[in-house]
Amino acid sequence: MPPSSTTTCTSLLQELQIIWDEIGENYNDRDKMLLELEQECLDIYNKKVEKTRKYRAELQRSLAQAQAEIASLMSALGEKVSFPRKEGSLKEQISTVKPVLEDLLMKKDLRRKELSETLTQIAEISSNIAGNDYPVSSGPEIDESDLTQRKLDELRAHLQDLRNEKAVRLQKVNSYISAVHELSEVMLFDFSKALSTVHSSLTEFSMTHSKSISNDTLAKLTELVKSLKEEKHERLLKLQGLGRSMQELWNLMETPMDERRRFDHCSNLLFGPSDDALKKGCLGLDIVREAEDEVKRLNALKSSKMKELVFKRQCELEEICRGNHMDINSDAARKSLVNLIESGDGDLSDILASIDGQIEKAKEEALSRKEILDKVDKWKHSKEEEKWLDDYEKDENRFSAVRGAHKNLKRAEKARSLISKIPVMIDVLITKVKAWEKERGVPFLCDKHPLLQMLEEDIVMRAQKEEEKRQFRDQKRLQGQLATEKEAKYGSKSAKKKPLGQSLNTDNVTKTPIGRRIGSTPGRSAISGGKDYRGNAVIPLNYVALQKEDS
Numbered sequence: 001m002p003p004s005s006t007t008t009c010t011s012l013l014q015e016l017q018i019i020w021d022e023i024g025e026n027y028n029d030r031d032k033m034l035l036e037l038e039q040e041c042l043d044i045y046n047k048k049v050e051k052t053r054k055y056r057a058e059l060q061r062s063l064a065q066a067q068a069e070i071a072s073l074m075s076a077l078g079e080k081v082s083f084p085r086k087e088g089s090l091k092e093q094i095s096t097v098k099p100v101l102e103d104l105l106m107k108k109d110l111r112r113k114e115l116s117e118t119l120t121q122i123a124e125i126s127s128n129i130a131g132n133d134y135p136v137s138s139g140p141e142i143d144e145s146d147l148t149q150r151k152l153d154e155l156r157a158h159l160q161d162l163r164n165e166k167a168v169r170l171q172k173v174n175s176y177i178s179a180v181h182e183l184s185e186v187m188l189f190d191f192s193k194a195l196s197t198v199h200s201s202l203t204e205f206s207m208t209h210s211k212s213i214s215n216d217t218l219a220k221l222t223e224l225v226k227s228l229k230e231e232k233h234e235r236l237l238k239l240q241g242l243g244r245s246m247q248e249l250w251n252l253m254e255t256p257m258d259e260r261r262r263f264d265h266c267s268n269l270l271f272g273p274s275d276d277a278l279k280k281g282c283l284g285l286d287i288v289r290e291a292e293d294e295v296k297r298l299n300a301l302k303s304s305k306m307k308e309l310v311f312k313r314q315c316e317l318e319e320i321c322r323g324n325h326m327d328i329n330s331d332a333a334r335k336s337l338v339n340l341i342e343s344g345d346g347d348l349s350d351i352l353a354s355i356d357g358q359i360e361k362a363k364e365e366a367l368s369r370k371e372i373l374d375k376v377d378k379w380k381h382s383k384e385e386e387k388w389l390d391d392y393e394k395d396e397n398r399f400s401a402v403r404g405a406h407k408n409l410k411r412a413e414k415a416r417s418l419i420s421k422i423p424v425m426i427d428v429l430i431t432k433v434k435a436w437e438k439e440r441g442v443p444f445l446c447d448k449h450p451l452l453q454m455l456e457e458d459i460v461m462r463a464q465k466e467e468e469k470r471q472f473r474d475q476k477r478l479q480g481q482l483a484t485e486k487e488a489k490y491g492s493k494s495a496k497k498k499p500l501g502q503s504l505n506t507d508n509v510t511k512t513p514i515g516r517r518i519g520s521t522p523g524r525s526a527i528s529g530g531k532d533y534r535g536n537a538v539i540p541l542n543y544v545a546l547q548k549e550d551s
Helices: 007-023 026-075 089-128 149-187 191-196 215-253 257-271 283-324 330-343 348-394 405-419 421-441 451-490 545-551
Strands: 509-511 518-519
Touching: 026 089, 149 191, 149 215, 191 257, 215 257, 215 283, 257 283, 283 348, 348 405, 348 421, 348 451, 421 451
Parallel strands: none
Antiparallel strands: 509 518
């Protein structure tokens, strides 16, 4: 245990006095040496005090710096920190300030890191939006005086806005890329090559860098898609035009369906999917060129077959006119066509178009005549049945029991019913023909004859015929009256009995061989006996027997 400082100095002085006594030092030298020793001690104390003073100043400075730094950090971070301020020694004060400073420094480093990361991302996205291919390599500059949470929140909000803008731009870029891809499939062009003309980062081979989303890239993509859509629309219109030309030429030359199927893809464009739902590759340049070549080939073939087509269409026109009883001078028309073609004055296409126009008009007129012509056919059929009935009633053997006689009886009944409707048919026809002629201002011709005149002539002829029948009936009635008067005056002669099949019965009611009573109602005389359509007496037949014989 070392001795205390007081004891040590005293002992040392005592020891020094003893030594001096032994040596025999004089008192002047002793005083001098003691003064030197005292001065040396003072120097040592001064040095120690000075050093301690400096240490105190350093502590004071450190404390002031720490307090100033805490104030600066609190200002920069925008935070208020409360800590107990001690009035004790400097070391105690420093021990109180040091943890607060360390905590603020940690917060500063963390805040600075967050700001740096946020600013770096902002710089990268801004660089992408600006169109810089390579972002700035140096770190972002941070304002050390403003490290507040508010500043960080503002930067993060700005970063989020940039991210949203980037997402919207990237969505637009991807949408444009998809549109270019769809157009490339329809029009068969190099998808990657088209995108590389806009920016190299848009191709599939550029996977190391993110896609460019700059204003320039978006503008170029917009222009690219617009130009490709215009090209698509032009090709579609061109192929539709070529398809229509092919259809016209095929129909004109009656091309077989097997030859047409090779260009079904062009024909389908005329009435197939919409502009936005086209099949893959249907608008390729090769398809367009192939269609152009086909149209050229058909046009070259058209001139060689045009004459044949002209006369074929003329035949079609004549057939329509003949089928609808329309007036046409076939010989004159064909002669005129031959002269026009041989002279070279008329273009074959124009001639064909003219004939097609005549065919359309003929079809329209045929449609307007159809209802009248149908009634004319019924009228003519009724007249034919009337003629047959006249011939049938003149046949004296019509009631003989021959095979099929009952069929003629049925036909005669139907003919009488049909003939009774002829006047109404004629009246209806006259009304419709007059309406047709009034609407068109031309007479209705049927096989080059005015139908109205034919109907009026038939009315006159029918009236004459009815008058002849009436005169015949009056004459016969007069003859009957004379015969009756003669019998009354001279008496009747007994008639020889004849077989049943040959006897005439002029009564209204007669008996059949099986004892059945049948009336002589007009229209049924051919079956039941009595009088026929002209009022003549008829011979009754066994109708059942005839049916069995026919079956």
